[in-house]
Amino acid sequence: MQPLPMAGQPPAERADAARNRQRLIDAAHRIVAAKGAAGLALDEVAREAGVGVGTAYRRFGDLSGLAYTLMEGHEIRFQEAFLAGPPPLGPGAPPDARIRAFLHALLDLQRDQWELRLLATTTTAQGFGSGPYKTYHLHLVNLIGELGGSRDAAYTASVLLALLQPAVLDHQQRALGLDPDRVRIGLDVVLGALVLNR
Template sequence: MAKTVHATSAPLRTDAARNRSRILEAALRRVEERGLSDLTMSEVAALAGVGKGTVFRHFGDRTGLLLALLDHSEQQFHASFTSGPPPLGPGAPAETRLRAFGHAVLRQMVNTVHVCLAAQMDPMRRFTASAYRVRLAHVAALLQEMLPAEDVELLAHVLMASLDPALTLTLVSQHDMTVDRVETGWDDLISRLAVSRGRVRYDE
């Protein structure tokens, strides 16, 4: 009996992982195409080609699905800036990587901002969330390389605040700013920071 259980359990785990991935991909496509309006677990199940119960078993409820979507997206993004190719990944000067990081965050946010806001935790608790702390540490490390004598911890928080999802959505939807314009503002901020600290701007 023990051999039979072990022989069948591995494929079940594989199927479960495959179903979870299909559900997340289907949900992300739906959000990118039509936003979060009227998104239901039943619709996601149909798009993924699985039963509604499967979606509930994996994610519990709609909020659980949204949080999983953010985590799925964050894992991919984390890999891009920690081990991906430059300028976002290792191998480029710190200032260039900071610019690339801001651009990548803003572009990712265009597709996920409504998910971020819908699943957002308490305003104070979100600053202790794992994704925020990982990004903060990355920005602080690049600032440490750029400006070793400065208060990089504080500067990192200030830079992260300029990439806040709610602020980005407000700039794009209420102030009619393009993402390109916001990216240019990020570049200008990084350049001014470097110059103001006596650093020579790195020209790509």
Template sequence: MCGRRLLPVVGQPQPERADAARNRQKIIEVAARMIAEHGADELSLDEVARVAGVGVGTVYRRFGDRGGLVYALIDEQERRFQTAFFSGPPPLGPGAPAAERITAFLYALVDRIVAQQGLFLLLDKGDKAQRFGGPYQVHHVHLAGLIAQACPRADATYLADALLAQANACLIAFQQEQRAMTHEQIKARLAWLAETVIRGQEQGR
């Protein structure tokens, strides 16, 4: 089982000068406002720099690329989510049977992705390091740990990947737009899938 320590999305930040911290916050606020007004697909680091009144080099040095800025934008909510499943009340947090926690986690994960769907879509469309780093890595470690508890003989690493593959922003958006599935229907189908997999593994012991 993974530890209860929070796993940061982009690593522990280095100490910043006051002016650097102000610039970082300004950039994040401008980017968040631009996404709210124009959508995540239109996010441009050059335009963020112009609106924030900072040099383009400042944005690229601080965040590296658009993926780095996206990580920063989702970081606060992601840390709250991690706190909830590592140390919050059950069934999402500790204290409930592993099978119940798996269902609760997948429900909460879909909610989490839908809440910032545009940003997660950008991550899903990024390179593999972005797609399978950051939040995905933390979610996988946690889910695999729960699966190992519920099904000790199962390949928890693979099953965690398989379940998380059904809970990504691109697929959820497709299901909503092309399958006419509601948010609640997506969660219910994913929970059914997880329960079926776990039950099958238990019967195969």
């Protein structure tokens, strides 16, 4: 006997749909390993997985949806860390320390999944405002609000997140030749001036 779904949960996925989803994800991982994220195309992923192209489009919508799916595990661990993990990234540290830890951790996450995050944010109509952006923004708004003062927390959070967008980081690295340490130092300088009044 199958258990009934709990209230508020999405309906259970059919077994064949779950198998197809996993085949598509496995195929996408193989393509990324062989060609990099720039080599991803939903048609090719479907062929590699042995499923219909329509199935791939229904499952992910577009390349952005596929890229976010491939990043899901990293993203879940990151959100668990800043929402409930140990300080300074998680609760228990002063807000200024948590803001800095969050920005540094997000910078590391962007670098760890560089090509996928660039693909995810440049192939969707919503741009960098898609995916987990709203969660990041709300988290920073709350921390900036805890600092007090008259700054506009929503605007300030959006400015800080703009500095960490994959396209910006990609431009800094490829076009400007800025190494990761220089970007991190620059981020701290902006954070100090904009938020921490240093």
